[in-house]
Amino acid sequence: MWKQSRYGKGVVRGERPAEPERAAPPEDAAERRDDAEVGDEAYVNCPFDEAQYKAFVRALVESEKVEARDFEQVRYFEGCLPCEVMAARGEQTLSFGPMKPVGLTDPRTGRRPYAVIQLRPEDEAATAYNLVGFQTRMKYAEQLRVFRMVPGLEEADFLRMGSVHRNTFVDAPALLGPAMELRALPGVHLAGQIAGVEGYVESAAAGFVCAMLLAQKLRNEPLRPPPPTTALGGILTHLGRKQPTYQPSNITWAHIAPLDPAQGKLRKRARYEAMAERALRDLDAWWAAG
Numbered sequence: 001m002w003k004q005s006r007y008g009k010g011v012v013r014g015e016r017p018a019e020p021e022r023a024a025p026p027e028d029a030a031e032r033r034d035d036a037e038v039g040d041e042a043y044v045n046c047p048f049d050e051a052q053y054k055a056f057v058r059a060l061v062e063s064e065k066v067e068a069r070d071f072e073q074v075r076y077f078e079g080c081l082p083c084e085v086m087a088a089r090g091e092q093t094l095s096f097g098p099m100k101p102v103g104l105t106d107p108r109t110g111r112r113p114y115a116v117i118q119l120r121p122e123d124e125a126a127t128a129y130n131l132v133g134f135q136t137r138m139k140y141a142e143q144l145r146v147f148r149m150v151p152g153l154e155e156a157d158f159l160r161m162g163s164v165h166r167n168t169f170v171d172a173p174a175l176l177g178p179a180m181e182l183r184a185l186p187g188v189h190l191a192g193q194i195a196g197v198e199g200y201v202e203s204a205a206a207g208f209v210c211a212m213l214l215a216q217k218l219r220n221e222p223l224r225p226p227p228p229t230t231a232l233g234g235i236l237t238h239l240g241r242k243q244p245t246y247q248p249s250n251i252t253w254a255h256i257a258p259l260d261p262a263q264g265k266l267r268k269r270a271r272y273e274a275m276a277e278r279a280l281r282d283l284d285a286w287w288a289a290g
């Protein structure tokens with residue numbers, strides 16, 4: 001095992017990375033979770049060779065899982081799938097997900113391993129670690145057996161076992177009005193995960209937006225939501241976007257209003273930069289007018 005953050009480009013807590021060094025913003029939520037808020041050598045990497053990887057995937061698929069109860073509907077959030085569900089989708093699914101080896105070099109071989117599991121410290125003294133991206137429904141005894149197959153964890157002590165969590169959220173586009181207020185129960189405003197957003201930052205941001213809208217309502221002012229060109233506004237866009245089965249979402253570029261077509265077709269990086277600059281401009285103007 002060795003310590004390294006992906007691409008060696010982790011962000012030391014509280015510091016901004018040098019801009020030119022920064023990788024393009026990852027597009028999927030799982031990747032964002034992996035790379036957010038970590039120190040330069042924040043992860044411990046457990047490398048797999050091909051045979052170890054395939055045996056591990058087989059063990060995940062064949063392991064005993066906790067059965068769903070009659071009253072449980074098993075509907076997983078795609079951004080946070082249990083590892084055995086990913087393994088069952090295809091032998092290589094995990095190697096393109098939480099076990100992807102990109103941006104990591106095994107110092108013993110000088111090469112990228114076939115696959116990795118990353119461990120993230122749980123406490124400042126780094127006495128305990130969690131497995132990044134490994135939700136699971138495996139029975140506890142099976143977790144001990146299967147996770148001890150991870151190279152480096154053969155003799156690990158397990159302090160806490162994994163379990164699948166349940167998200168409770170409303171069908172926001174159907175139930176929430178423009179002030180994040182329950183249409184059927186005026187005076188009750190929802191923010192955070194229960195309102196239908198996903199993620200730490202998004203939940204805090206939704207609380208902020210909800211408070212702003214509530215303050216405007218209490219002052220009898222017309223509602224002035226944050227512009228749809230900003231990430232704060234994008235949260236409201238997603239909450240208002242009707243879907244056949246509503247699912248919470250992290251903030252993504254898809255929730256932010258597209259650029260004016262008059263600006264022509266830009267490459268992805270340039271497009272994101274232009275959207276970010278526009279967002280900061282529009283946010284300043286919105287804030288100044290408040």
Ligand SMILES: Cc1cc2nc3c(=O)[nH]c(=O)nc-3n(C[C@H](O)[C@H](O)[C@H](O)COP(=O)(O)OP(=O)(O)OC[C@H]3O[C@@H](n4cnc5c(N)ncnc54)[C@H](O)[C@@H]3O)c2cc1C
Pocket residue numbers: 033165191192193194197198199200201203204
């Ligand atoms: C295992 C796991 C891993 C996650 N990993 C990430 C991650 O890496 N990155 C990320 O961005 N997001 C992650 N999330 C999602 C993130 O945790 C949530 O989106 C976020 O915490 C939601 O914040 P919230 O304040 O809306 O709700 P919560 O954090 O759920 O807070 C709700 C609070 O209300 C309390 N409460 C409930 N009912 C009552 C009641 N009747 N009276 C009083 N209090 C009550 C609860 O105890 C709780 O403290 C993860 C979630 C889980 C479960």
